[in-house]
Amino acid sequence: MSNETGMTTSTPAHDAPAGLRESKKRETRQLISDHATRLFMAQGFERTTIAEIADAARVAKKTVTNYFPRKEDMALDHQEAFAASLADTVASRSSGESALAALRRAFEAAVAAQDPIAGFAGPDFSRMIDDSPTLSACLRGLHDRREEALAHALARATGTSAADITPRTAAALLGAAHRVLFGRIQELTLAGHSGEDIARTVGDEAARAFDLLEPALADYAVA
Structure with a gap:
C-alpha cells in the first residue's frame, strides 16, 4: 500500500x-x-x-x-445495500410507473449485468453460503429485512400506514418473487452453469414470475 x-x-x-x-x-x-x-x-x-x-x-x-x-x-459485507435494494427501486420509480413495473425493470437490468445483489456471486461464494448453516440463516434474515423495508416503501408510496395489510401483502408477494429468483440463480450457479446461461434462463423465468403478479399489482403504487 x-x-x-x-x-x-x-x-x-x-x-x-x-x-x-x-x-x-x-x-x-x-x-x-x-x-x-x-x-x-x-x-x-x-x-x-x-x-x-x-x-x-x-x-x-x-x-x-x-x-x-x-x-x-x-x-456478507453488503448487507445494507441488499436489504434496501427493493425499497430504493420503488422510491426512485419513474412517473406513471407502478412498483411492480419498476421492480421488474430493475431485476431485468440486474440479470443482464449479472449483479451480485441479484445472486450472481460465483460458484465459490455460492457454495460457501450453501455449505454454512450460519450464512444460510443470515441470508434468509436479509431477505426478511428486504421485504420489511419494501413494505415501508410501499406504505410511503401509497400514503398508508406501515401496519396496513395492503403494503405488507404486496411486499410479501414481491419479496417472494425476488427470493425465489435469487435462490434459482444460486441453484444454477452451484449446478455449474455459466453466468451467461443463468442470465438467459432466469431472464425467461423472471418474466413468468412477474407475469403472475400482474393481475394483482399492475396498478398498485403508481408514481
Whole structure:
C-alpha cells in the first residue's frame, strides 16, 4: 500500500485529517473482509477462526472484532445495500410507473449485468453460503429485512400506514418473487452453469414470475 499520505513523518496519526482516517478505516475493513472471504471459501465458514483471519490480514484479533462484531458480516459485507435494494427501486420509480413495473425493470437490468445483489456471486461464494448453516440463516434474515423495508416503501408510496395489510401483502408477494429468483440463480450457479446461461434462463423465468403478479399489482403504487 502507498505511504503517500500527504503528512510529514512527525504528524501524529490521531491528528490526521478526518477524511484520511475514514479512508484508512474503509481500507482496513475491506482488507479484513477480503481475507476472511478467501479463507471462508477455501476451508469453510464454520472452520475458519478469527485468529486465522487476523493473521491473514496482519491485524490484531481485536481489530477484526471491532470492525466486524459478527463473523458472518465479514462474508456478507453488503448487507445494507441488499436489504434496501427493493425499497430504493420503488422510491426512485419513474412517473406513471407502478412498483411492480419498476421492480421488474430493475431485476431485468440486474440479470443482464449479472449483479451480485441479484445472486450472481460465483460458484465459490455460492457454495460457501450453501455449505454454512450460519450464512444460510443470515441470508434468509436479509431477505426478511428486504421485504420489511419494501413494505415501508410501499406504505410511503401509497400514503398508508406501515401496519396496513395492503403494503405488507404486496411486499410479501414481491419479496417472494425476488427470493425465489435469487435462490434459482444460486441453484444454477452451484449446478455449474455459466453466468451467461443463468442470465438467459432466469431472464425467461423472471418474466413468468412477474407475469403472475400482474393481475394483482399492475396498478398498485403508481408514481
